[in-house]
Amino acid sequence: MANSILITLDLSTNMIGPNGALALSEALKTNSTLTSLILTYNSIGVNGVRVLSEVLKANSTLTTLYLSRNSIGDNGAQSLKTNSTLTTLNLHANLVGDNGARALSESLKTNSTLTTLILMNNSIEDDGAQALSEALKANSTLTTLHLFINSIGSNGALALSEALKPNSTLTTLFLGCNWIKASGAQALSEALKTNSTLTTLNLSNNSIGSNGAQALSEALKTNSTLTTLDLHRNMIGDIGAQALSDTLKSNSTLTTLDLHDNSIV
Template identity: 70%
Template structure:
């Protein structure tokens, strides 16, 4: 399995800063392997996992890695059917992660409940500058809680809410 070789290399590599795995069907197992490497890797700053069918287990594994990873600044998790429960897990990671500056969650299923969880994280997170929630089934309630979080958050400078129901 080639992904396994790549993941093993990430554990010791000291130069790679950008990894773009968009549209590779790495699946939940691949995401779990990758998350183990992210807990060790100390150089990767950008990770694109857009459209990889990583499922709930893969998203959960990655959120656990984000809690301890201290180098990633940009993560893209577009098109993974991330719903409210996984958004809650991501929000927990955002509460402790101190390096992530951009999180791309376009084209998921976060909805108002997931947005509520992310808004709670924004109240304490002091590094995220860009949050992309385009096309996530967010309605007025979600926008309302985000607005409340923006009253206290002093770092977010780019919030994309295009193609929602606000």
């Protein structure tokens, strides 16, 4: 890639496959201007992500890499090592499970540049969430963690809540469309009582019910940093809504509260 002007290359929804990924990796070895590479929906698979991972070790300019919908699975995630320049890594819908989450968490423990990690619509369960929570205790740069549409339950939420207590960098956490339920919401509410950096928390579609909403309302009485809370589709009902309403009388930081589709009369 002799071009010295192009900074963003979007090849989304093509059919480059692993051979195309190999060709791009050869170009990235010498290119010193490209900062964003978007390869969403290209069937590059495990082999494609492996060659890209190798070139990332030497490349010093790429900051954004989108690999959504490429079927890389756990093996692909395990081969993908974050480098010293990448700030955004998007692995949306890649069949990444707990083993892949563990591998990524190991990289995060020593990585000092990645700020956004998108793992939505994968197959991460409690064990994977536990591994990522361990990384959050050591990592000091990640600001956004996107775990929307996975299979994380209350134990995973508990692990993440323990990580949030000492973490001082994460500002955005998406946990919508998981299975944390009331006990998971209660665990996260305990973290919110001491955490002073999280500004956005999405717990939509998690069946937290009125008990989960009540726990979060208690946390909001003392939390002074959260500005956005998404609780839509959680069956919180009138009791949960009343608890949150009472909290809003004293809370002075929350600016956005999403309660749509919650059986509130």
